[in-house]
Amino acid sequence: MGIVGKVAAAAAIVVCGSVFSLALAGSDDQSDAHADKAQLHKLIADYQRPASIPFPEDNPYSDAKSELGKMLFFDPRLSVSNLISCATCHNPSFAWEDAQPLGSGDKMGQLGRHTPTILNLAWSEVFFWDGRADSLEEQALGPIAAAAEMAQPLDELVDELNAIEGYKTAFEAAFPGEGISEDNIAMAIATFERTVVSNLSAFDRWVRGDGQAISASAQRGFVVFNKKARCANCHSGWNFTDDSFHDIGLASDDPGRSEVLGGDILKHAFKTPGLRNIVERAPYMHDGSLQTLSEVVDHYDNGFVERDSLSEEMQQLGLTGDEKTDLIAFLKTLSSNDDPIDLPVLPN
Amino acid sequence: MPVRHKNVLAGFGVVCVLGVAGISVALAAANHEVLEADKKFSAKTLEISVGDTVTFVNNDSIKHNITIKKMKFNSGLQEPGRDVEVMFDKNGKFKVRCGIHPKMKLKVVVN
CATH class of the missing domain: 1.10.760.10 (Cytochrome c-like domain)
Known part of the structure; x- marks a missing residue:
């Protein structure tokens, strides 16, 4: 699969200022999309791919x-x-x-x-x-x-x-x-x-400085993702997860994390999934209840169940139709068209 | 950010015990303070002695949790500003995590 080499090759990441001006120029909602170039430099820096795969000391790679x-x-x-x-x-x-x-x-x-x-x-x-x-x-x-x-x-x-x-x-x-x-x-x-690591996506090429790698709509969606829609509060970093637990208000009685920790804390909370290759991963959520990215965006916008355990991160967003379109255009840039995997020959 | 240590028995760091068969020396239990801020503990590793306590201070603006699986310890929700004190009464290595934000972790080595 050669994945290790591909990840190692992602070490040098160049941030290009022209990317940011494009992201801002296309925004319809200046109040939420407005950020100076320094802020966006910082935003994009949070999405740099790691240089190599970490293996634990007690189970090194061979x-x-x-x-x-x-x-x-x-x-x-x-x-x-x-x-x-x-x-x-x-x-x-x-x-x-x-x-x-x-x-x-x-x-x-x-x-x-x-x-x-x-x-x-x-x-x-x-x-x-x-x-x-x-x-x-x-x-x-x-x-x-x-x-x-x-x-x-x-x-x-x-x-x-x-x-x-x-x-x-x-x-x-x-x-x-x-x-x-x-x-x-x-x-x-x-x-x-x-060793199973998603390849470089169009988004990664954009982060590296190719201003044409993703559309203007996707660039606006990146700003919405990080600001108005608050997605990056949990879907953070290059793999788009904080590895933390949140109740996002799905109408499910699954106790989730609370069953592991015991007691009433973190009821209905589940681990934030990464978003790499998210288009290829439908249906969505821990209960598979949402079929499309559009349904997912609508859920976060105002479709969640209000309850005591709901994460503080969940708020009514008031996204416009254009913002939702841009957000989905951005999510589509996370697909990496990974190489087909060679199946192993099994001993018999 | 450095870990701040404080002795529970300040000024009485060493307690001498006189016994019939001779003199033994017992160290007083110490308290070690670990701060929580920006979803991180203030230390990655902490070496302490058996009987010491660790006080976890939530200096963050969000709720945290202290979970130590090996000790079957779970603090429940730790509100901002609230302390959680844990006594380590056995030697060994203990992984401390926030059960909400597992990237918040600390290894406590009890000697």
Whole structure:
């Protein structure tokens, strides 16, 4: 996939002043879009892509580990039915989601939440919609073992993989002298997942100084995103997430983060998803209840449920039709047309 | 931003205990203050001793939370201006996070 190299190549980011003047010149709402060039320089600086993928000290990158992780990720034998792989739901053809409102699990049972993408997880702090896993390694084993998802007892999985000669060889290459274990399965999958990074998008080229990379409408939308619509209060940084938890007022009784923390705090709050390749990731939200970006924008504008747990960030926005159009034009610039992924040949 | 330390027993930093079999020396528990501002703790790592307390001071304008999974500690919502005090009575390494803003994290090493 060559993703590591692509990310490393994104190190040098040039900010061009002409970009900002374009963004301002096209704005219809000067009161909200007005910002001097210095302010916009600062805004754009917040969206610089990182130079390289971070790997944890206790699970450093190796080619052998990543290749093994990729094999495991695409292998349906990791489920008790031998029919569901991680990639069944985290499908690279749908930006590593499944294009369904809610995920499906063992015996095609419907799950309670929308399948989140695995794009750019190397930069995440906590995992799952409710943040119940503290590391990608911990997350990786969760769906495999969960009764409603892949329902695979992990000790039996170790035995099954040990019976496949090609896996014994692959684990030996990735973890010399350690053999196959639950921990090593998790570390290999997590290593592969950290290499799944969205490519450069038109927005990134604009940030680097190509003033023609995105349309005037998208440039106005960037200002709306950061100012009047307040999106960037949570969808912040190059991956467009603060990795934090908010109740955004969806009409769902899912307790979300409060179930993890206990008590009444953060009821109905879920982790802010990143927005890279968001066009390819419909439907939207943790419950998959919104079908289009237009519905999403309308929700944030004034379509949310008022309740005690609602995030303080949620406010009536009063967006005009043109502002909504510009906002969506901006969101479309986050698509990166990622290269098709080469499927691994699995040992049998 | 540096971590401010303060001894609970200021001026009595070391308490000497005379015993029948000899003299033993017990260190008084200390209190360490960690500030919260701009969705960050004022330190990334804090080394303390068993029995010490840490006071987390929310100097931010938004609510935070102190969660220490390994200790099964959860402060609930921490309003701006409110302190949360935690006593570390076992040695080891403890990851402290804000449960709302998990990028706010601190490693506490208890010796």
